[in-house]
């Protein structure tokens with residue numbers, strides 16, 4: 001199968017497995033795992049922050065960040081398509097006791113003006129309002145098509161949030177896809193964010209893990225919440241070593257995934273039964289709209305599965321395709337031929 005469902009499906013390469021086999025390990029709950037420490041130092045340095053914490057998943061990393069920046073009864077502001085709102089089990093409510101104020105932005109991104117209008121403060125409201133204390137952005141914005149924020153917008157939203165005494169968290173599950181696409185260095189991109197979550201197990205190709213990055217004080221606090229959320233791991237150096245390998249070897253090559261998905265999207269958008277907003281095909285994803293007079297998205301997914309192409313439907317007429325380390329040019333050609341055979 002050519003698996004285009006997600007960039008989470010990659011398996012560790014032989015070279016990565018070799019590094020994992022030889023990793024020095026210790027008990028990381030006791031602070032003894034040198035490989036985890038090395039990964040955390042590397043992540044902090046790459047993002048220009050003081051400290052970082054290794055966590056089992058992006059969902060836990062976002063949940064811990066939200067818990068660090070809020071108190072029960074607070075409110076966070078994010079875009080309506082964000083992963084934090086849509087796909088993390090309502091963790092902001094269950095684990096942090098927060099309400100959420102959604103911004104209807106564009107392609108998963110918000111303007112500073114929208115954020116300013118969305119932040120509500122308890123003070124001055126005769127206690128009517130929840131207390132807005134956190135603004136979360138997502139770059140790349142997955143639900144928006146894998147698009148990249150303009151640096152000026154990240155800075156403006158951060159400034160507005162800080163101005164209103166809100167912390168700023170960046171869900172950077174695919175931050176390095178944005179770095180590669182925009183050419184903005186990672187440390188510059190997040191210079192005005194208080195915490196950043198990056199995923200090692202998506203385009204970067206590690207099997208497990210995320211890093212939460214920020215200043216020393218917030219990461220010390222995050223360490224305690226990670227413990228309470230059950231995310232302290234023992235000989236985690238085995239997987240942290242894969243994370244180090246992924247940061248050292250798999251960032252620049254993300255441009256190959258971007259080029260592959262672009263050629264797939266260009267070919268599919270020229271077919272009668274499908275359309276794609278090419279403006280939002282910027283990184284490793286393409287959202288494909290299926291002509292409802294011809295097929296449903298599930299029809300297409302099932303027909304393509306029979307031709308060896310694995311995809312997700314993301315709505316009744318929508319399909320997402322994602323390029324990653326384990327898809328080569330030949331896989332993309334196969335996918336193009338399979339789509340072409342449906343369009344006749």
Ligand SMILES: Cc1ncc(COP(=O)(O)O)c(C=O)c1O
Nearest residue numbers: 057058059060083138142171173
């Ligand atoms: C934007 C974004 N944030 C967070 C996550 C959560 O990561 P995980 O699956 O490791 O919990 C994902 C996963 O797909 C994601 O796309």
